[in-house]
Amino acid sequence: MSNPELTPDEIRQANRNRRRAKLLAIFFVLPLLGFIFVTFVAPIGTMLYRSFYHPTVSELVPETLAQLDKWSESSGELPPPDALNTFAVELKTLAKDRLSGKLAEEINRALPGSSSLIKSTARRVSRTDTAELQSRGNEILFDAHKKWQQVEVWRAIKKSGSVVTADFYLTALDLEHSPSGEIVQRGTQIYIDLYWKSLKIAFYITVLTAIIGFPLAWYLANAPTRVANTLMIFVLLPFWTSLLVRTTSWIALLQTNGVVNSTLMSLHIIDEPLEMLYTQFATVIAMTHILLPFMVLPLYSVMKGIDPSYFRAALSLGAKPIPAFVRIYMPMTVPGLSAGALLVFIISIGYYITPALVGGTEGQMISNIIAFHMQSSNNWELAAALGSLLLLLITLLYWLYDRLVGISNLKLG
Amino acid sequence: MAQFPRYFTIWQKLGLTGVKLTAWLVLLFLMAPILVIIPLSFNAEPYFTFTEGMLAFDPDAYSLKWYQEILAEDKWMLAIKNSFYIGIMATIIATVLGTTAAIGLTRSEMPFQRMIMALLLSPMIVPLIITAAGMFFFYTQLDIAGSYLGVILAHAALGTPFVVITVNAALSGFDYSLVRASLGMGAKPVYTFFKVIMPLIRPGVISGALFAFVTSFDEVIVVLFLAGPEQRTIPRQMFSGLREEINPTILAVATLLVIISGLLLLTMEYLRARSEKMRTG
Amino acid sequence: MKKQLLSLAAAVSVGLAANLAGAAELTAVSFGGAYGEAQQKHMIDPYMEKTGNKILFENYSGGVAELKAQVESGNVLWDVIDMEVIDLERACSEGLLEVFPQDQLPPGDDGTPAADDFSKEALANECGVGNIVWTVLYAYNHDTIQGGEPKSMNDFFDTKTFPGKRALRKRPQVNMEWALLADGVSKDEVYDLLATEEGQARAFAKLDTIKDEIVWFDSWSQAPQLLNDGGAVMVQSANGRFFAAIQQENKPFEMVWDGHVFDLDVWAIVKGTKNKDLAIDFVNFATGSKPLSGMPEVAYGPTRQSSYAYIDESVIPKLPSAHLDEGLKASSLFWADYGESLGEKFNEWLLK
Incomplete structure (x- = not known):
């Protein structure tokens, strides 16, 4: 590249020109680049982000999830009564704020069929006294529907509660977590x-x-x-x-x-x-x-x-x-x-x-x-x-x- | 083509005729579906099919009522206004940004040229359903979903690749020493741009703008996700018409759109012929 | 070209500016077709004339999905919505609708207070105000039907006697009920049975027997078209759609009332609308005695007793209210709880 007949000054000058031309070219491209970034790249980034970041359930029933944290879902046993009581109380609050439907929708994705379970129970607990829910919410739940005695319902709630999740990708690939935690094929391949x-x-x-x-x-x-x-x-x-x-x-x-x-x-x-x-x-x-x-x-x-x-x-x-x-x-x-x-x-x-x-x-x-x-x-x-x-x-x-x-x-x- | 070389055997001639025939059939396949809707749009009955009266050329079987329907229905009039408004606004943004970017991109000094090019052209490649879903998420956060601004920005983004491509092509033979000469003789950069660069790339800019306009004018998925009832465009109105209530008003609109695209095509061809003339002579 | 484009742009922006200045102040959505036309004529137009407010009257194809998308994303585009009660309970319990101040509904034109004037069901849900009584049934076309004249829900599922396509709206609602009715379940047991796994399986099994013959459509407005074009020989739709096609276009359609599933439609207000007061004002007007009395034009019964003073007596036998004993009342409570689970099962069944 270097030409022996050029003085160092001339080379510096040439370099400066080249740098200026480069900056000028970037200056021309930059507006569109910025525009595309805001109107197109950022939206697609948001979509990618949403595909694994999903805080909805953790915002709906934070207390229940905190309690479920200590419960081991592979034990085959129901979570402790305290956790169930907490859930009953939180469900009542959700029903009052008309958010129980949202919870039902979310849990239904992890365990099909639980939407109707949660909605009908929500109607039931919303008529019950909060103090009673705090003391014997678990019994009221069991009374509302026998499905509340099934471990998989609670497993589904705990699973939907994780904020960062690969579950949607698993579903998109027709896979799911088995009860023992392995990744297996889903029953229906879509x-x-x-x-x-x-x-x-x-x-x-x-x-x-x-x-x-x-x-x-x-x-x-x-x-x-x-x-x-x-x-x-x-x-x-x-x-x-x-x-x-x-x-x-x-x-x-x-x-x-x-x-x-x-x-x-x-x-x-x-x-x-x-x-x-x-x-x-x-x-x-x-x-x-x-x-x-x-x-x-x-x-x-x-x-x-x-x-x-x-x-x-x-x-x-x-x-x-x-x-x-x-x-x-x-x-x-x-x-x-x-x-x-x-x-x-x-x-x-x-x-x-x-x-x-x-x-x-x-x-x-x-x-x-x-x-x-x-x-x-x-x-x-x-x-x-x-x-x-x-x-x-x-x-x-x-x-x-x-x-x-x-x-x-x-x-x- | 009209005459076969003398050394061709009968089979070669037959084969060539076969290819020619196929080509014509394919042309028919391309054109027939578009032409068929034109007579159907004059159907007096509210169906998508030829009635017996139409086939017998009974004047009573034809009517202009679907065209009158367009004029009478506020929804279609709003859709037509929206399509032009959004299309023109998006085209202006896309053309200005796309042209400047193409000028920068064709400079050899531009770093990461290939990567940036790929990025800038990606709105054309990424499936619209993905773009639309992403924009729905992002634009609602910015609170510009369901507004003219949102749709215009989205359409501008979709239109820029076409401007970049056409201006890029127009600049491919451009001699930058002309710019240096102009600047060297003391002309202001803005003056140089409009008097030296612009005349040479004008056909590219205009055809890019036309592409950007058509992109917006024809786009429905982003509108489907992003626009509110007030921002309904022609394709959006057609889409819901086809899904909900099929009636020949859609065919009348379609016929008008065919005429518009015919006009756009003629403009393009005229521009191309002119730019070729400018290049060669 | 450039000049033309510029002048076009100028013309458009001037026109648009004029247009935007008087922009729609309220967006109301309903189901379009003959029903939409009747609403336009008796509710929307008179309201705009009376108050000078502009209403953008849009169509949608029912369900809660679009509404939910708007409310949950915070991008609320609609103000007032016409809903089936089947969807109302769910939408209300999921917080997609504003609670409607029913106590301030105006009295009927004859002075009866609203609470007494409206039928009980019309004000049963706090999120909406009943507008019409309507029903979902099926009809056939005398020109295309083969094998005799269908009379019952069994005949709809009997592809041997009555060959040809059946058209149903693509959703579990009503179709699940019909499947059980055709399978011999009595009307008062349908919803109890549908709440069980076995009942659901039974309904899907019954639907399976005609699955290959079903044409699915998305919107009620498509239904008369399908029956007319020969796309299907028996078609499900709202009774008003068929009624309008028979009455106004002299179509050779025949409605079959056996096993019809009747329901109310309500006007409701979208949660988070920026035009809540105007929306309430519109619903108050639209559910008044006079506007409601226009609905029997498409064979839908008004929910206000005082509206009957304006109605020609000859249409009363054509309203769903004259056929209640042949029908089943849609359970909004059931669908509020099961709409989602069954919707999902239904979609999986469709793809199978």
């Missing part, structure tokens, strides 16, 4: 299947877009410029059209009395309408349609750069067209194909809107269950854990994309 299904659906879509995108991209790349430019509009118009519009179209096409069914029926190809809407098929076909431009555009730009004379040369040298195509032309399209495939795969794996609207029950993907836990079951911590796992997957794919394609080579339109 989420792993759903991750697999999402990967599978994304894979189908990627393959389909590649199969039908390839001939189209090839045709566009080899057609006369004027034709190609005109036809390109047909690729770009869907690309620019609202996602909701395209999903709406598929509903109109696929529904029971929809365009596809009535056409097929009037042509006497089928007698009864096919069931297409609200199936996995609907999710796959609609998303293939929506994501096809993401495959065609990178393929097209790579194919455009391939000199057709290579292929012609191979042919004129006597190569058979199909082997020549497979061995000469196809390898040259790999950069476009891999860019398109990764992009389609990354986008489709986290898709929400289209499966939600056309997928029915079987066409749901992992995003839909995250939305379900955000909006319907209000289990935000589980949603956060499921989201964090999805984020991990996407980050891996994103890293792969950056390595293979280079994120700054991403072209639009």
